[in-house]
Amino acid sequence: MKYYRLIVSVFVAVVMFVMPLSAHAASSSSVTKSILNAVGGEDFSGKNLIRAEFTNATFKNTNFSNADLRGAVLNGVFLDGANLHGIDFSSGIAYVSRFKNTDLSDAILSDANMLQATFDGVNIIGADFSNALLDGLQSKKLCKVASGVNSKTGVDTRESLGCE
Numbered sequence: 001m002k003y004y005r006l007i008v009s010v011f012v013a014v015v016m017f018v019m020p021l022s023a024h025a026a027s028s029s030s031v032t033k034s035i036l037n038a039v040g041g042e043d044f045s046g047k048n049l050i051r052a053e054f055t056n057a058t059f060k061n062t063n064f065s066n067a068d069l070r071g072a073v074l075n076g077v078f079l080d081g082a083n084l085h086g087i088d089f090s091s092g093i094a095y096v097s098r099f100k101n102t103d104l105s106d107a108i109l110s111d112a113n114m115l116q117a118t119f120d121g122v123n124i125i126g127a128d129f130s131n132a133l134l135d136g137l138q139s140k141k142l143c144k145v146a147s148g149v150n151s152k153t154g155v156d157t158r159e160s161l162g163c164e
Helices: 002-018 136-143 157-161
Strands: 053-055 073-075 093-095 098-100 118-120
Touching (some): 118 136
Parallel strands (some): 098 118
């Protein structure tokens, strides 16, 4: 199990390198429910944002608490000081996104692809990262502050990250 994440991460990285996405897939014309270049401070708390796509946006001090973000895509998004407490981001994608001084407590991040996302000064008490793909360095960084049990899934945060 310890090597499973590493093998999957390497496989995904190789596939992304060998078969890069076409320019059309990243264009704003193909994005549905997209919010581009938001300035932050918005209140998305409790909102249904299933499969929403956020591209090259900044959400400084934005409230997403308890939002349903299942299958959402965060591509190049800065979430500095954002409140993501209790979100359900299962099966979501956070690619090249920054979580800085972000509250991810009690969040569900299971099966999320969070490769090339960075985490600095985050609160992950009770967060569930089960089967999430994270860069090894970021996973180790999160293990240093991981604690608690998710109130909805009953999963221990350290265990979901594969911490030793």
